Amino acid sequence: MTHLPSRAANTPPAAPPTPAPPVPAAAPSSPGKVVAAAFIGTALEWYDFFLFGTTAAIVFAPLFFPSGDPVASTVSAFLSFSAAFIARPIGALIFGHVGDKYGRRGALVATVMIMGAASTLMGLLPTYGTAGVVAPVLLTLLRAVQGVATGGEWGGATLMAIEYAPAKRRGLYAALVQLGSPVGTLLSTGAITLVALLPKDDFMAWGWRLPFIASIVLVAVALWLRWNVAETPEFQELKASDGTKKVPVVELFRQYKAKLAIGVCTYLVGNAGFFILTTFMISYVTRVLGLPSTVILTAMTVGAVAQMVMTVLAGRLADRFGAARVGIIGYSIFISLAFPIFWLVDSRDPGLIVLAMVLAFGPCAITYAIIGALIDRLFPAEVKYTGMGLSANLSAVVAGFMPALATVFLTFSGNASWGPASLLVVIGLISLGGAIATSKVRAA
Numbered sequence: 001m002t003h004l005p006s007r008a009a010n011t012p013p014a015a016p017p018t019p020a021p022p023v024p025a026a027a028p029s030s031p032g033k034v035v036a037a038a039f040i041g042t043a044l045e046w047y048d049f050f051l052f053g054t055t056a057a058i059v060f061a062p063l064f065f066p067s068g069d070p071v072a073s074t075v076s077a078f079l080s081f082s083a084a085f086i087a088r089p090i091g092a093l094i095f096g097h098v099g100d101k102y103g104r105r106g107a108l109v110a111t112v113m114i115m116g117a118a119s120t121l122m123g124l125l126p127t128y129g130t131a132g133v134v135a136p137v138l139l140t141l142l143r144a145v146q147g148v149a150t151g152g153e154w155g156g157a158t159l160m161a162i163e164y165a166p167a168k169r170r171g172l173y174a175a176l177v178q179l180g181s182p183v184g185t186l187l188s189t190g191a192i193t194l195v196a197l198l199p200k201d202d203f204m205a206w207g208w209r210l211p212f213i214a215s216i217v218l219v220a221v222a223l224w225l226r227w228n229v230a231e232t233p234e235f236q237e238l239k240a241s242d243g244t245k246k247v248p249v250v251e252l253f254r255q256y257k258a259k260l261a262i263g264v265c266t267y268l269v270g271n272a273g274f275f276i277l278t279t280f281m282i283s284y285v286t287r288v289l290g291l292p293s294t295v296i297l298t299a300m301t302v303g304a305v306a307q308m309v310m311t312v313l314a315g316r317l318a319d320r321f322g323a324a325r326v327g328i329i330g331y332s333i334f335i336s337l338a339f340p341i342f343w344l345v346d347s348r349d350p351g352l353i354v355l356a357m358v359l360a361f362g363p364c365a366i367t368y369a370i371i372g373a374l375i376d377r378l379f380p381a382e383v384k385y386t387g388m389g390l391s392a393n394l395s396a397v398v399a400g401f402m403p404a405l406a407t408v409f410l411t412f413s414g415n416a417s418w419g420p421a422s423l424l425v426v427i428g429l430i431s432l433g434g435a436i437a438t439s440k441v442r443a444a
Helices: 031-064 070-101 102-123 134-164 165-179 180-195 200-208 209-213 213-229 231-242 248-255 257-287 292-319 325-348 350-361 365-369 371-378 381-400 403-413 418-441
Strands: none
Touching: 031 070, 031 102, 031 134, 031 165, 031 180, 031 200, 031 257, 070 102, 070 134, 070 248, 070 257, 102 134, 102 209, 102 213, 102 257, 134 165, 134 231, 134 350, 134 371, 134 381, 165 180, 165 292, 165 365, 165 371, 180 209, 180 292, 200 209, 200 248, 200 325, 200 350, 209 213, 213 418, 231 403, 248 257, 248 381, 257 292, 257 325, 257 350, 257 365, 257 371, 257 381, 257 403, 292 325, 292 350, 292 365, 325 350, 325 365, 325 371, 365 371, 371 381, 371 418, 381 403, 403 418
C-alpha cells in the first residue's frame, strides 16, 4: 500500500522569530532645559533651607527655645539649625546611591518632594508656649529631614548640568546651578523682610509662618520641571555598559578616599564660611550691634544680587583659565576680606553694612561658583554623585556648627568681631589648601 507524504513532512521549518529591536535610550533633553530644571529646583530647595537660617535668631530662638539668657536661647536655636548639617551626609549617601546606581533624575525628584513637605510642616508647627518641649523637638526633626533632602540635592543637580554641558562650557553650566544659592537667599531674605514689615506682634504670632507654608507651591514648580527632564546621556551610557557599581559608596571609600578628603576641604568655605556670613551675621547685627533685622536682611538681599553677577562671571573665567586656577584666586580673596567685612559691619552704618555684604557675597562668590567644576574632576562617573555629594555634605557637618562656634568665639573675644573673623580666615586657609591639592590631581 502506498503512503502519501504527510503535510508536516512537506512543510518547511518555521523561520526563527525575529528578535525585537533594542529599545532606544530616552532622547536627551536640551542642555538649556536641563540647566533650568537644575537651577530652579536648587533655588527653591535653598529657599526652604535658608528660611530656617534666616529666622533662627529672629523667630525660633524666642518662640521655640525661650530662655532668660538671650545668648543661650540663640545658641540653642543654632544647635537646632545644626541638625540639618548632621543629616546631610545621610542624604548624600542615600541619594548618591540612587543617583549612581539608578539615575540622577529620580534622586533629584525625590529631594524636591522631601524638602517641600518638611518646610511646609515647619510653618504649621506649634510654638513652645503652646506645646512645650514637643515644639523644639518637632522643629529639630523637621530640620533634620531638610538636611537629608539637601544632602542629595547639590551633587545631583550640579552633576546633571555638567553631564549635559558642552565640553568647553562645563564651568559655566556648573556655575549656573550655583545661582540657586543666591536666588534662594534672595527669596528667603526677601520673604522674611516682607513679612517683617507687619507689626511685631503679628509677625511673631503668624507672619513668619507664611514663607514656610508657601514652599508647597514653589516646590511643585520645581517638581514639574525635573519630572520632564530625561536622564543624562553619560549615565545612560554607564548603565548600558553595565558600568554601575553595586554599592557605589563602598567603591568610593575603597578607591578614592584621598580625593574625597580633598573635596571636603575644598568645599569648606562654601558651607562653613557662608553660614558665618549669613546666619551668624544676622544674630551679630541684631543682638550685639542692636540694629533692626531689616538692616542686615536688606544688605544680604543686595549681596545676593552681587553674588549672582559674580557667579556667572566666575563660571566663564573657569572655562577660560581652569576652575582650579580661578578657585585658588577666589579663596585668596576670601581670606583677605574676612576682617574688612566685619570692620564695615561694626560701623553700624546701613550703607557700609550693604557694602560688607556685597564684598561677602560678591568677590567671595568666586569660590562657590567654581566648586562644582572643581570637584567634578576628582571622581569617575560610577561614583561621581556619591563623591560630589559627600564632599559637599561632610564639610556641611562642620558648617552646621559654625554659627554656634562663631558665637562662642565672639564671647571669648569680648564681643569683638576679630573672633569670628579669625575663624573665617582659618576656614579659608583650609579650602585654599584643598583647591591647590585639586589642581595637582589628574582628572578621573
